Each structure stands twice: as structure tokens, then as C-alpha cells.
Amino acid sequence: MLEHLKDQAPDKILALVAAYKADPRDDKIDLGVGVYKDAKGKTPVFRAVKKAEHRLVDEQTSKVYTTLAGDPAFSDAMVDLVLGDTVARDRIAAIATPGGTGACRQGFELVRLANPDATIWHSDPTWPNHISILNFMKMKKSPFRYFDEETALVDFDGMMADLAAVASGDVVLLHGCCHNPTGANLTADQVAQVIALLKDKGAVPMIDIAYQGFGDGLEDDAATTRAIAGAFDECLIAASCSKNFGVYRERTGVLMAIAPDAELVKKAQASMNFLNRQNYSFPPDHGARVVTMILTDPELRADWEAELEEIRLGMLELRKQLAGELARLTNSDRYAFIATHRGMFSRLGVGPEMVETLRKDHGIYMVGDSRINIAGLNADTVPILAAAIVAAEKG
Numbered sequence: 001m002l003e004h005l006k007d008q009a010p011d012k013i014l015a016l017v018a019a020y021k022a023d024p025r026d027d028k029i030d031l032g033v034g035v036y037k038d039a040k041g042k043t044p045v046f047r048a049v050k051k052a053e054h055r056l057v058d059e060q061t062s063k064v065y066t067t068l069a070g071d072p073a074f075s076d077a078m079v080d081l082v083l084g085d086t087v088a089r090d091r092i093a094a095i096a097t098p099g100g101t102g103a104c105r106q107g108f109e110l111v112r113l114a115n116p117d118a119t120i121w122h123s124d125p126t127w128p129n130h131i132s133i134l135n136f137m138k139m140k141k142s143p144f145r146y147f148d149e150e151t152a153l154v155d156f157d158g159m160m161a162d163l164a165a166v167a168s169g170d171v172v173l174l175h176g177c178c179h180n181p182t183g184a185n186l187t188a189d190q191v192a193q194v195i196a197l198l199k200d201k202g203a204v205p206m207i208d209i210a211y212q213g214f215g216d217g218l219e220d221d222a223a224t225t226r227a228i229a230g231a232f233d234e235c236l237i238a239a240s241c242s243k244n245f246g247v248y249r250e251r252t253g254v255l256m257a258i259a260p261d262a263e264l265v266k267k268a269q270a271s272m273n274f275l276n277r278q279n280y281s282f283p284p285d286h287g288a289r290v291v292t293m294i295l296t297d298p299e300l301r302a303d304w305e306a307e308l309e310e311i312r313l314g315m316l317e318l319r320k321q322l323a324g325e326l327a328r329l330t331n332s333d334r335y336a337f338i339a340t341h342r343g344m345f346s347r348l349g350v351g352p353e354m355v356e357t358l359r360k361d362h363g364i365y366m367v368g369d370s371r372i373n374i375a376g377l378n379a380d381t382v383p384i385l386a387a388a389i390v391a392a393e394k395g
């Protein structure tokens with residue numbers, strides 16, 4: 001049987017991790033994989049997570065199954081974190097999922113159950129796993145222009161022109177904040193225009209929010225999601241806790257489906273529970289319980305928010321430093337976008353040859369599309385990267 005399996009293309013980012021590990025140079029710099037790293041290159045456990053885990057060990061009296069939707073307290077806490085009071089709680093069905101990836105997958109599954117003919121529109125580029133999961137599920141998909149390679153900012157005219165072809169019932173997948181892989185985000189005014197267009201077309205928005213708190217702060221990073229969720233009768237939201245709680249391997253995420261009335265909420269909830277049952281039955285609970293504890297305990301929450309804010313401001317500082325250094329070395333503002341971008345990533349907009357030169361000649365590893373992980377830098381390596389970029393530009 002197994003001989004019939006075809007080869008799978010290796011994941012490009014994981015291949016990059018392997019190449020980085022194998023590189024003997026001491027001064028190599030890893031800007032590839034999308035995990036947060038501190039100035040020492042470590043991905044630490046948040047203080048509040050450690051405390052919550054200790055408490056869990058002491059206080060948990062059973063590990064019996066939760067519900068197919070996970071612990072309802074987790075859904076409540078996440079709805080509150082992502083949506084605040086934008087949408088009445090009784091209009092939202094929710095399930096815990098294994099990470100944001102699980103939430104995206106279950107969201108696509110829900111679309112397929114409800115409307116197998118729907119096309120899912122996604123930004124070009126988007127997180128590659130969106131595309132790969134949609135391909136694997138054989139769902140219809142269509143890209144919309146998003147990134148202007150020249151300016152390294154959002155190609156808003158292109159985006160609106162492409163979205164004009166959206167059909168009624170299609171699903172438009174948007175990033176809630178900190179767009180991966182580009183770092184370029186819509187302004188509030190642009191979000192309002194997208195909302196008007198999608199309403200006009202009768203489309204359903206689906207939002208993937210995986211970096212709340214990494215861009216402009218917990219509340220500001222939720223603004224796009226809230227504006228969209230508040231404007232539609234129906235909306236899907238896939239949220240990940242991997243980055244903002246640092247619980248990557250615990251697989252912690254949530255899928256929310258906003259519905260216009262109680263009857264449809266019930267229907268959506270039943271289908272979402274069913275989808276969990278078919279795929280893995282009860283969703284993972286450890287990370288979800290830790291997140292719930294942090295979000296509902298004022299002391300833990302304050303500590304988590306403080307640490308998250310330190311991380312966010314640290315990345316913002318690195319952005320400013322890198323943009324400043326490149327402005328100085330190039331005597332131009334053509335890399336000013338790095339300070340405008342938000343989140344962990346920026347797409348530099350340089351070609352594959354230059355990405356290759358940076359790796360070969362300078363030991364600097366970034367994804368082939370020139371996405372850099374800002375958190376892979378520190379105050380000492382920023383000038384090294386800037387100098388390498390300028391040297392590589394000169395060829």
C-alpha cells in the first residue's frame with residue numbers, strides 16, 4: 001500500500017530551518033521560521049503561562065474529556081479577547097481547535113459543508129498553509145492582489161479591482177492584523193471600503209487572526225476583525241494563541257462563527273461540534289485552559305499583557321532601527337516601509353537571487369519570497385543585516 005504514496009514537496013520554511021542548522025558559520029542569522037525570539041534567540045515561556053501551568057498542576061482534579069467544542073470558558077474568554085463587546089455572545093458559535101491552523105481548517109470545512117460551491121478568496125500572497133490546505137481539500141479558491149512589490153505596501157487598488165469579481169456566497173479570507181508574509185496591513189478607511197464592497201457582493205468574510213498583540217497592541221490589533229464582524233450577519237473567525245501566549249506546541253486556537261439569529265447559531269454550533277468529532281473528537285485542552293486562566297485572572301492577565309507589550313515594543317524598535325540603518329546606508333527612504341509594517345514579518349520585496357546571495361555570502365537566512373522575521377534580529381545583528389542588504393544590492 002504505502003508504495004503508492006507520492007513524494008511530498010518538503011515545506012520550504014522547514015527546509016530553511018534545516019539548512020540554517022547545517023550552516024557552520026558562527027555569525028549566521030536566522031530570519032526564517034515564524035516564531036518569536038528574544039534578543040538571545042530564545043523563544044521563552046511567558047511568565048503568566050508558567051504560573052498558570054503550576055496552578056493547573058496543583059488544582060486540576062481530573063483530565064476527563066471536556067466537550068466537543070472544548071471548555072466553554074475558553075470560547076467565552078477568546079470571544080471577549082478578539083471581539084470585545086462588538087457582537088452579542090449569543091450570536092456566536094465557537095469551538096476550540098488545535099491551534100490557528102486547526103481553526104482555519106475547521107472554518108474551511110464549515111464552508112464546504114454549508115456551500116461546497118463557494119470560492120475562497122485569499123490575498124496574494126498569503127500564509128502558504130492557507131493555499132496548501134485549500135488545495136488538499138480541493139476547494140475552489142481565487143487570489144486577490146494584495147502587495148505592491150514596488151512600494152512594499154498594500155496594493156489597495158489592485159485588491160479592490162480583484163474583489164469586484166467576488167460572487168454572492170463566496171468567502172473572502174482576510175488577515176485580522178500583522179499580515180503574514182508581508183507585514184503590510186489595511187488602514188481603517190480601507191477596511192471600511194472592503195466591508196462595503198463585500199456587503200454589496202453578498203460575500204462572507206473569514207478572518208484569520210494569529211498575531212493579536214504583536215502589531216499595535218491588543219485592542220488596536222483587533223480593530224479590523226471587530227469592524228468586519230460588527231458589519232456582517234455572518235462571519236467566520238479563526239484565532240490562534242500560539243504567538244501571543246507563546247503556547248505554540250500546545251495547539252491552542254478557536255474557530256468562531258457569527259450568525260444572525262439563535263437558530264443559525266445553534267445550527268452552526270452543531271456542525272462545528274460535528275466537525276471536531278469527525279476530525280479528532282475532543283480538542284486539546286491544556287493550552288486552552290492556561291489561556292483561559294490568564295485571561296480571567298486579573299493578576300495573570302496584567303502580567304501577560306505587560307510581557308506581550310514588551311515583546312511588541314521590542315519588535316517595533318528593531319523595525320525602526322533597521323529602517324534607520326538602511327536609510328543611512330542607502331541615503332534613501334526605500335526601506336522606510338519596514339518601520340510601517342506591523343507584526344513579526346516584513347517582506348523586503350527583493351528578488352530570489354538577492355535572497356540567495358544573502359544566504360550564501362552573508363549567512364543570513366530568510367524565506368525565498370524575501371520575508372524576514374523581525375524577531376530573529378537583535379540590536380547587534382540589525383547593522384549586520386542592513387550592511388549585507390546594501391552589499392547584496394550592489395551585487
Ligand code: PMP
Binds near residue numbers: 100209240242253
Ligand atoms: N494563520 C497565520 C496567518 C499564521 O501565520 C499562523 C502561524 N504561522 C497560523 C494561522 C496558525 O498558527 P498555529 O496553528 O501554530 O496556531
